[in-house]
Amino acid sequence: MNRFEFISSIIGASIKISSNSIFFNQKENNPLLIGKGFPDLNKGPIKILKSVELKFNQMKNAAKKEGINIKIVSGYRSFQRQKLIWNKKYLNNQKQGLNPIENINKIIQYSTIPGTSRHHWGTEIDIIDENHNIKGDLLLEKNYYDNSFEALRLWMEKNSYKYGFILPYTKDKNRSGFLYEPWHYSYSKLSIPFLEEYIQLKMIDKIYDPEILGIEMLTKDFLYEYQKKFILGIDKKLLF
Numbered sequence: 001m002n003r004f005e006f007i008s009s010i011i012g013a014s015i016k017i018s019s020n021s022i023f024f025n026q027k028e029n030n031p032l033l034i035g036k037g038f039p040d041l042n043k044g045p046i047k048i049l050k051s052v053e054l055k056f057n058q059m060k061n062a063a064k065k066e067g068i069n070i071k072i073v074s075g076y077r078s079f080q081r082q083k084l085i086w087n088k089k090y091l092n093n094q095k096q097g098l099n100p101i102e103n104i105n106k107i108i109q110y111s112t113i114p115g116t117s118r119h120h121w122g123t124e125i126d127i128i129d130e131n132h133n134i135k136g137d138l139l140l141e142k143n144y145y146d147n148s149f150e151a152l153r154l155w156m157e158k159n160s161y162k163y164g165f166i167l168p169y170t171k172d173k174n175r176s177g178f179l180y181e182p183w184h185y186s187y188s189k190l191s192i193p194f195l196e197e198y199i200q201l202k203m204i205d206k207i208y209d210p211e212i213l214g215i216e217m218l219t220k221d222f223l224y225e226y227q228k229k230f231i232l233g234i235d236k237k238l239l240f
Ligand SMILES: [Zn+2]
Pocket: 074, 119, 124, 125, 126, 184
């Protein structure tokens, strides 16, 4: 391949990526995908992308007519914020005597390695039903199967897809990765192309940060295995 052909093939490749990219005109290795950019977020205490909020509000209004009061308790999260969550859990597990591998395996039952959270994209929401004031941890599976949030779960299972919201971490036994999260929904119209771009641009190679506790265990092999089992261990409807 001569120099011209080589350059053309690079340009060709980047055009291919850009053509169905949400981040058109932005450089490769998009920092937004790992929670390091400045996404177009809504106002209000819990942040999500403005375009996601629009669809969310339509869904919220429809649910309200049937007596369900959907409230987002977690939305957009930056790399920095995910790192704080990760490190806090790591220190806690360390105190209980877990070795680094046990520690990481425990954290990744529900939480993600910084730079790999779908919450970085502004397309993900963790939701509860505000009609029920319950004490303690809200985001527990049992709350979505008793009188607290069961009506919300059933309504979402029946209706959320009409607004583009899909559950990534289903109860499906054949699914690998994170445990079942009946509270976590993804705005598929954006999150599907984001995931595609994340994988194509090999964003997993860009998350290195010496401040992540246990970083020495997060080798390239580990991270690619984690990508296969966890990042891609979601409902098939959300794969590209
Ligand atoms: Zn979540």
